[in-house]
Amino acid sequence: xxxxxxxxxxxxxxRLGELLGRSIFTPLVIAMSGDLGSGKTVFVQGLARxxxxxxxxxxxxxxxxxxxxxxxxxxLYHADFYRLAGEADLEDLELYDLVSGKGVVAIEWAERIxxxxxxxxxxxxxxxxxxxxxxxxxxxxxxxxxDLLRGVKKKLR
Numbered sequence: 001x002x003x004x005x006x007x008x009x010x011x012x013x014x015r016l017g018e019l020l021g022r023s024i025f026t027p028l029v030i031a032m033s034g035d036l037g038s039g040k041t042v043f044v045q046g047l048a049r050x051x052x053x054x055x056x057x058x059x060x061x062x063x064x065x066x067x068x069x070x071x072x073x074x075x076l077y078h079a080d081f082y083r084l085a086g087e088a089d090l091e092d093l094e095l096y097d098l099v100s101g102k103g104v105v106a107i108e109w110a111e112r113i114x115x116x117x118x119x120x121x122x123x124x125x126x127x128x129x130x131x132x133x134x135x136x137x138x139x140x141x142x143x144x145x146x147d148l149l150r151g152v153k154k155k156l157r
Contacts (some may be wrong), residue, residue, distance in 0.1 A: 001145075001146035001149045001150060002140075003137075003138045003139075003153050004135060004151045005135070005138070005156065006134070006136075007039075007133065007135075009132045012041060013126070014042050014045055014046035015039055017043040017045065017046025017047040017049075017050065018047065018050040019046075019047035019050065019155055020047055020148075021046065021048065021049060022051075023148055023155070024074065024148065025074075026144060028105070028107050028119035028144070028145065028148070029105045029107070029122070030105065030123075030124055030125050031102075031110035031121050031122070031124070031127070032044075032110055032124045033109065033111045033123075033124075033125075034128070036082075038127065038128050038134060040109075040126055041059070041108065041123075044076075044108070047076070047104070051073050051074055051076050052072045052082045053070065053071065057070050057071075061078075061108065063083060064083070066081065066084070067077060067080075074104050075101075075104070076103060076106065077103055077106070078106050078108075079107040079108065080094045081110065081113060082112070084114060088102070106147055110123075120142025120143075121141055121142065121145060122138060122148065123137075123138070123140075124137070125137040
């Protein structure tokens with residue numbers, strides 16, 4: 001299942017992330033890609049709100065820590081692999097333990113790893129089309145993420 005959504009502002013990208021977060025009820029891996037400044041972190045901020053991460057937690061890009069964890073309806077693990085030195089770093093980060101856990105793992109710069117090792121996941125690619133406009137491509141691998149996208153598509157109407 002694939003879904004393409006055009007957003008005209010950072011607020012709309014944030015709201016799309018929130019809608020997705022409100023629709024998630026089981027563990028999920030989200031593999032995100034897009035250029036610097038395309039809105040990946042903005043999307044994750046909305047995702048966090050949709051997963052009921054308390055407002056006292058400010059969601060920021062974990063560029064230097066590589067992974068931040070937030071409590072919510074489901075725990076949210078936000079990873080940023082822009083500075084990842086190589087696949088060997090993933091062992092130290094225990095990424096594969098998180099991926100097989102009970103939370104939502106949102107990975108920015110997922111193209112820097114072999115996403116096939118993530119198993120079934122939701123791919124989110126954000127493309128900059130203007131100063132504030134974006135096209136967000138979502139595609140599910142596996143039944144769970146495809147069902148999730150069908151539900152999100154209905155809510156977008």
